[in-house]
Amino acid sequence: xxxxxxxxxxxxxxxxxxxxxxxxxxxxxxxxxxxxxxxxxxxxxxxxxxxxxxxxxxxxxxxxxxxxxxxxxxxxxxxxxxxxxxxxxxxxxxxxxxxxxxxxxxxxxxxxxxxxxxxxxxxxxxxxxxxxxxxxxxxxxxxxxxxxxxxxxxxxxxxx
Numbered sequence: 362x363x364x365x366x367x368x369x370x371x372x373x374x375x376x377x378x379x380x381x382x383x384x385x386x387x388x389x390x391x392x393x394x395x396x397x398x399x400x401x402x403x404x405x406x407x408x409x410x411x412x413x414x415x416x417x418x419x420x421x422x423x424x425x426x427x428x429x430x431x432x433x434x435x436x437x438x439x440x441x442x443x444x445x446x447x448x449x450x451x452x453x454x455x456x457x458x459x460x461x462x463x464x465x466x467x468x469x470x471x472x473x474x475x476x477x478x479x480x481x482x483x484x485x486x487x488x489x490x491x492x493x494x495x496x497x498x499x500x501x502x503x504x505x506x507x508x509x510x511x512x513x514x515x516x517x518x519x520x521x
Contacts, residue, residue: 366491373495376415380506383408384513391513393520401517405459408510412467413448415503419474420444426487444474461518464511468504475500 386404390396423441427434447470451463478496482488 369492369495373499376499377502377506379411380408380503383411384506384509387510387513391517393517402459405510405514408506409452409459409463409467412464412471412503412507413445413452416448416467416470416474417445419471419478422488423478423481430487440477444470459510459514461511461515464507464514468507468511471500471503471507 383404387401387408390398390401390404420441420443424438427437427441448467451466454463475496478488479493482490482493
């Protein structure tokens with residue numbers, strides 16, 4: 362079991378690199394005069410898409426846990442696809458504009474998903490208790506990065 366925990370922690374930390382990197386590149390290129398507009402747009406798009414992919418992954422974790430639990434309710438399966446669909450709508454509706462509200466909404470979805478996971482551990486959801494610590498770190502890193510993307514996008518919008 363220790364190997365699984367170590368692997369989960371390593372992959373969690375590695376998975377934060379695109380979040381932090383995307384937010385940093387956006388921030389460093391947000392200024393219209395000194396920043397690279399193409400790099401800003403690519404980093405913002407990558408950050409938004411990566412957030413959507415990881416939300417889908419988190420929903421997949423819940424789907425898999427529910428399927429492995431014979432006593433799981435159908436509502437868990439239904440709820441497990443909500444993050445994917447919500448993220449898809451945000452990306453589809455805002456992909457080229459990089460509006461601050463899409464980044465902020467993705468950050469909120471990460472926080473809400475963590476709350477759902479937190480409330481479900483120990484409630485026969487198929488999630489081990491140790492899972493919460495890497496999830497908390499990943500959630501805070503993702504939400505902070507997406508929040509930085511929202512702030513950078515807001516600041517850039519204000520300077521137009």
